[in-house]
Amino acid sequence: MKLYYITAEGHREMHIEVVADNAALGRVAADRILRSYDDGRLQVLGVATGGTPASTYRELAARSAGRLHDIRLAALDEYVGLPANHPGSYTTFVRQHIAEPLGIAPGQVGVPRAEAADLAAAAAGFEQQLRDNGGVDLQILGIGSNGHIGFNEPGSAADSRTRAVTLAERTRQDNARFFDSVDDVPREALTQGIGTILEARSILLLASGARKAQALARAVEQPPTADCPASWLQRHPDVLVVADEAAAAALSRRPLAARGA
Numbered sequence: 001m002k003l004y005y006i007t008a009e010g011h012r013e014m015h016i017e018v019v020a021d022n023a024a025l026g027r028v029a030a031d032r033i034l035r036s037y038d039d040g041r042l043q044v045l046g047v048a049t050g051g052t053p054a055s056t057y058r059e060l061a062a063r064s065a066g067r068l069h070d071i072r073l074a075a076l077d078e079y080v081g082l083p084a085n086h087p088g089s090y091t092t093f094v095r096q097h098i099a100e101p102l103g104i105a106p107g108q109v110g111v112p113r114a115e116a117a118d119l120a121a122a123a124a125g126f127e128q129q130l131r132d133n134g135g136v137d138l139q140i141l142g143i144g145s146n147g148h149i150g151f152n153e154p155g156s157a158a159d160s161r162t163r164a165v166t167l168a169e170r171t172r173q174d175n176a177r178f179f180d181s182v183d184d185v186p187r188e189a190l191t192q193g194i195g196t197i198l199e200a201r202s203i204l205l206l207a208s209g210a211r212k213a214q215a216l217a218r219a220v221e222q223p224p225t226a227d228c229p230a231s232w233l234q235r236h237p238d239v240l241v242v243a244d245e246a247a248a249a250a251l252s253r254r255p256l257a258a259r260g261a
């Protein structure tokens, strides 16, 4: 089912596609990415890590038949305080779940260098690398249960850039499932800012599971606010949201907004 929302600021349409479950979400997202590539519009793919997009990356690996090997990958964020080769690092995630399965060489993969002693310099270097590569063509995003995108936690400004941030306790609890215990989840990260993310030409926001329902409804139905950083996406002209039924459950305008399949 496709929904069209006029955003709270009133001047943009936001497209939301509601699908049955995370597997269907992966198929729809992979379709979108492959279409973009086949149309010649995908040189740099911005990639989220975590549970939600894993099915998308599996679909891509199964269906791309090696043809994505020449694209570049730009990650959203990385934990501070983990060696890049740590099993829980996002550098490891991008290599194992995206770059290797798609046959993308390490030199074509950019992840914020959160191991650096000078995090401000690493952040500036990452922004420069994005510019040198011509910017992100298609940015895949997940959404935190607190409305974060990347690691832009509540309070993040619309014009924020890549920087070191302190993780919200809720984020550390949510991500404890990827570590032995919550105590092992880092407290800081280096993340693309909201302003950085909004410069991507096109955005694909993925939301899966009941834990995301409130944050997704807030992001698309309320006026943009730093309290729900994903709501800043209403200011972007080309966002497709793909949500499964559980994540879409709190969309109040849904029955009224549906305009055909």
Ligand code: F6R
Binding pocket: 047, 048, 049, 050, 051, 052, 053, 076, 077, 090, 141, 142, 143, 144, 145, 148, 149, 150, 151
């Ligand atoms: C990951 C990222 C985060 C996640 C979000 C949802 O690179 O930047 O914003 O997308 O925390 O994570 P999952 O999909 O694991 O629920």
